[in-house]
Amino acid sequence: MFPSSKTPVRLICFVGTRPECLKVAPVVRQAMGDPRFDVGVVSSGQHPHMVAETLAHLELSLASSLAPVPPGSILSKTVGHLRKHARQWLEVERPDVVLVQGDTSTAYACALAASDCGLPIAHLEAGLRTQNPMRPFPEEPFRRRIAPLARWHFAPTHMAAQNLRDEGISPHQVHMVGNSIADLLRETLERPVPHHIAWQTLGKRLVVMTLHRRENYQQGLVNVCKAMLELLEADEDLCLVCPVHPNPLIGTRVRRLLGQHPRILLTVPQAYRPFIGLLQDASLIVTDSGGIQEEAVYLGVPVLVTRSETERPEATLNGTVQLIGNNQHILLLSCISSLQSPRPRPCPFDDHAPFGDGHTSTRVLNVLQAMQKAAAA
Numbered sequence: 001m002f003p004s005s006k007t008p009v010r011l012i013c014f015v016g017t018r019p020e021c022l023k024v025a026p027v028v029r030q031a032m033g034d035p036r037f038d039v040g041v042v043s044s045g046q047h048p049h050m051v052a053e054t055l056a057h058l059e060l061s062l063a064s065s066l067a068p069v070p071p072g073s074i075l076s077k078t079v080g081h082l083r084k085h086a087r088q089w090l091e092v093e094r095p096d097v098v099l100v101q102g103d104t105s106t107a108y109a110c111a112l113a114a115s116d117c118g119l120p121i122a123h124l125e126a127g128l129r130t131q132n133p134m135r136p137f138p139e140e141p142f143r144r145r146i147a148p149l150a151r152w153h154f155a156p157t158h159m160a161a162q163n164l165r166d167e168g169i170s171p172h173q174v175h176m177v178g179n180s181i182a183d184l185l186r187e188t189l190e191r192p193v194p195h196h197i198a199w200q201t202l203g204k205r206l207v208v209m210t211l212h213r214r215e216n217y218q219q220g221l222v223n224v225c226k227a228m229l230e231l232l233e234a235d236e237d238l239c240l241v242c243p244v245h246p247n248p249l250i251g252t253r254v255r256r257l258l259g260q261h262p263r264i265l266l267t268v269p270q271a272y273r274p275f276i277g278l279l280q281d282a283s284l285i286v287t288d289s290g291g292i293q294e295e296a297v298y299l300g301v302p303v304l305v306t307r308s309e310t311e312r313p314e315a316t317l318n319g320t321v322q323l324i325g326n327n328q329h330i331l332l333l334s335c336i337s338s339l340q341s342p343r344p345r346p347c348p349f350d351d352h353a354p355f356g357d358g359h360t361s362t363r364v365l366n367v368l369q370a371m372q373k374a375a376a377a
Contacts, residue, residue: 010037010040011040011095014099015043015101017046017104019291021055021058022184025184026184026361029361036365037369043062043066044109046069048068054272083113087117090116091117097122098121102128111149122154123147125154126174128311135215138214152367152368153175157176161174175367178355178363179360182356182357186349192277195275196274197267199281200239205235207284208284223331231336240263241267242254242265244266284335285303286331290310293315294355297344298349302320304334
């Protein structure tokens with residue numbers, strides 16, 4: 001049950017990864033300035049150092065930090081650990097609303113923990129789906145399993161909202177609010193932070209690459225890296241910048257494959273605001289990231305996605321993003337073609353933007369407050 005309409009709603013947001021921090025941050029910041037809410041952020045323990053660094057960059061603090069996941073834990077052990085410690089914390093604290101974001105191990109485990117405790121769950125960025133219920137793994141199964149547990153489904157797009165309704169979620173529980181990353185991106189573009197990667201000393205045009213998905217852990221990663229080497233061999237004006245993911249399964253191989261090329265800069269993961277500046281410099285982005293697909297449509301930078309499916313079809317319909325896969329030859333040809341094509345136009349933050357107008361956080365809080373009033377009536 002909610003508190004009375006005169007008592008602030010205690011809203012707890014669990015985060016365990018960098019993308020969760022980024023997408024929860026606008027909601028948290030908005031709630032901090034809203035007397036209707038008492039908001040706190042809890043680090044689940046999934047990637048505690050990355051969470052602490054990201055929130056510090058965003059000038060947000062943690063209400064609590066749970067026990068870190070033991071290094072080297074397999075997926076099932078990770079989810080079990082996160083669920084256990086989140087449940088123990090929730091049993092003591094008993095917030096009014098538990099908010100989880102997206103489709104991470106943290107989102108799934110903390111939704112399970114909140115359900116164990118009988119606490120209402122709000123799912124931010126709900127309803128993303130591919131046409132394959134098991135790919136990408138584990139993100140697709142996680143977000144499908146969170147849906148039956150949630151009370152509020154904050155869908156980022158009309159397609160996502162329809163996915164939920166098609167799965168039997170009550171239309172009254174589905175709220176099309178936009179994607180909160182548009183809030184953060186809009187604020188970042190209004191107050192840009194420069195990056196300090198001197199790529200111009202190595203080339204005239206920039207390609208940015210990021211890799212972290214499980215489907216690219218093995219041969220896919222090798223194929224993508226070899227395609228990038230061929231691309232730079234074909235065009236001496238190009239420089240490649242790759243922020244290397246901290247996962248050693250990825251980082252070790254990326255450094256081995258790309259680390260010796262004179263026009264490739266391998267960097268540590270970049271803070272959000274300067275990274276947006278780096279993306280704005282790019283002539284092309286090659287990635288398996290979901291968030292970059294969303295950001296690129298507002299930046300007007302072409303993106304080639306090295307995956308076999310996407311849960312963000314709006315970006316491909318917009319024309320900024322192409323779903324390519326990780327075949328080396330096809331990726332190389334697609335890179336060459338994209339670099340020879342006109343740059344797409346940046347999408348404005350308005351009602352027609354595929355991922356929202358940059359005011360998602362206000363809508364999320366208004367929905368939760370309306371539900372509180374209804375419960376207190």
